[in-house]
Amino acid sequence: MAEQPDDADRWDPADHGTGPRTAFLHNPGHWYSRVSGDGEAGSHAPLRRARDDRLLGGVAAGLAKRTGISVGVWRVVFVVATIVTTGYLAIAYVLAWLFIPAEGADRTIGAKALTDKRGIGLALGLTSVLILALFIASAVNAPYITSLAIPLLVCADGLVLISRNSPEDEMGYLRGLAEPAGLAPTSRPSRRVLRIAVACILAIAGLTTLVQGHDRLAIIKPLAGIVLLVGGIALACGPWWLRLAREAVEERQARVRAEERAEMATRVHDSVLQTLALIQRRAGDQQQVIRLARAQERELRSWLFDGRAPGTMDGQAETVADGIRLIQQEVEAQHGMSVEAVTVGDCLLDDDMSALLAAAREATVNAAKWSGADVVSLFAEVEPESVSVFVRDRGKGFDPESVPADRKGVAESIKARLARRGGSATIRSSPGDGTEVSLAMPRLVTDRLPRRP
Amino acid sequence: MTGATASSGSVSAGTGFAGTGAAGPGSRADGKRTRVFLVDDHGMFRSGVRSELAGEVDIVGEAGDVAPAIAEIAECAPEVVLLDVHLPGGGGQDVVGAVKASNPEVKFLALSASDAPEDVIAVIRAGARGYVTKTISGPELVDAIRRVAAGDAVFSPRLAGFVLDAFASGSAPELDRPSFDPELDQLTSREREVLRLIARGYTYREVARELFISVKTVETHVSSVLRKLQLSTRHQLTRWAAERRLT
Helix, strand or coil, rough: CCEEEEEECCHHHHCCCHHHHHHHCCCCCCCCCCCCHHHHHHHHCCCCCCCCCCCCCCHHHHHHHCCCCCCCHHHHHHHHHHHHHCCCCHHHHHHHHHHHCCCCCCCHHHHCCCCHHHHHHHHHHHHHHHHHHHHHHHHHCCCHHHHCCCHHHHHHHHHHHHHCCCCCCHHHHHHHHHCCCCCCCCHHHHHHHHHHHHHHHHHHHHHHHHHCCCCCHHHHHHHHHHHHHHHHHHHHHHHHHHHHHHHHHHHHHHHHHHHHHHHHHHHHHHHHHHHHHHHHCEEEEEHHHHHHHHHHHHHHHHHHCCCCCCCCCCCCCCCCHHHHHHHHHHHHHHCCCCEEEEECCCCCCCCCHHHHHHHHHHHHHHHHHHCCCCCCEEEEECCCCEEEEEEEEECCCHHHHHHCCCCHHHHHHHHHHHCCCCCEEEEEECCCCCCCEEEECCCCCCCCCCCCC | CCCCCCCCCCCCCCCCCCCCCCCCCCCCCCCCCCCCEEECCCHHHHHHHHHEEEEECCEEEEEECCCHHHHHHHHHHCCCEEEECCCCCEHHHHHHHHHHHHHHCCCECCCCCCCCHHHHHHHHHCCCCEEEEECCCHHHHHHHHHHHHHCCCCCCCHHHHHHHHHCCCCCHHHHCCCCCHHHHCCEEEEEHHHHHHHCEEEEEHHHHHHHHCHHHHHHHHHHHHHHHHCCCHHHHHHHHHCCCCCC
16 A cells, blocks of 8 residues: 555545635535634635525625625625616626636636637627517517616626536536526525516516507507518528527537546546556456456446446445445455445435445545555435535545646546536545545435334 | 453553544553453454453453353453443343443443444443444554543444434424423534534544534533433434333
């Protein structure tokens, strides 16, 4: 265990900025009283958009952290000011979203958006559609809408750029937010209710406007003209709109493919690359090498031909507690160290939980391989809203700052794997003081299985 | 009995295992070693523990079953009894019950290879001051023995996990039956935090550092959890106890 790790497999927290890590250092679990959160309130750290506690872009929460004034107050101020300024404050909000970096990020979304030619094209296309809609609205004399013209245009374009250029974790959050109301399993119930409420208010306002304007039958006369005009513009711009829409779809597909690729790379890393590393370390022991190669071959075959992904618990475990036990047995058998596993509560395995367990397995294997400790503690707790897993060793630890950014282990297998599904991972370590990996995944179904006797 | 006569007399336990050594209650001012009695039905295991503890504690006797254990403990009056949960002539809790009746000052630390919560909970409710698994390392075991001798509670990660499970808020059968003593039937949020950290593998000292409290405060929290574990009438606990004919 004294040798330096020489393959693609080391703790790699380097893809995180310093901001969140130091914050997590003092605030490693969500059940803690937010020591660091309180400590930061009113501090003179630069203004950053908050990652936790956000409703949209995290601007209000960021302001709350910066000023020490409650986030609720800021939200009310924003909403009232938006109404008073007939929507112009919304522009300020979107600009803040674009040009204030998120906690721990060193780049703003805006900086990235400037290089996103397709996104700018899409925004221009959307602008033309909106201008057309506003034109129609002004023709039917709906002043409520036309007075909102500029905020509407700027916000729509801003949101397009944000949705295309925000970092991975924000993107996941936004996707959850953008699912149709009531269908989004990831969004919290309170947010769903909020969205439905806003939608209802808008619909009622629209209906009232229509009913009020109903007696003005005169609008029917210019209607024919409007129809012609719309037809003309649609004919002129239609192909461009279609192309933009098609490009948007294609890009989405490309992103899905890229995600699949990343997922596959993770799997290969967890199984094949790990085994190859083990074989290199045990090159002298022929029996052991043969055994490892056989096991790996079996696993690859069952992945390629039976579709059972390696590193997952498909078919072997049905609940989180089963999965944790399985990790314990596997690591103890393969690496000859003892794993002290403790589970509190239990729930059924779904795709999210499988991803969490795969990350936990990876963290445990890493601890077994590199820490030099002879015991790893593995603790999983199933709570109504989320499941957390902690992997801790008292081994030699490492300096998170000194790990090269191109190491794959932690970055891909643990952090990205969880981020793709809305979870999170933090790693605490310092040389000589061991390592603790904290993993968390929100739950969709909130049943709690009784512990089996 | 012959064991544990090495003259090195080193009392500083826990070197090499993180955390508790210096701040633990183990370092006794008078330099006297804790008197320990060993109850386990496997001779191999007894001699293993004996050699691991040699020089750190005084092993004053050992027994392999319930009846001889009760008799010999009364005779040699140890401070701490290391007690296997499973014995041929009954459970470890039978030993605890009988000895507590005659020698209430003897303290018990349960040792078990078993993962089953009902076994562990039964011995704790009978009066043991703590529970550790048989895979525990030598220095850690010495530390645990000293803690128990000093009147503190010893929670292994697994026991902490059981307790968190048993005291889980809002578990279904709990809701439709009134609690006789709400103070005993639930954990405070601080106690929960302490237990979570223990379940994650933290030593008391590390828990203290993590929560910005003193080791003494951690010990107080753990002792209070132990009291609740022994006295609470929560359904989970009484069910576990009933399965071991304890109620």
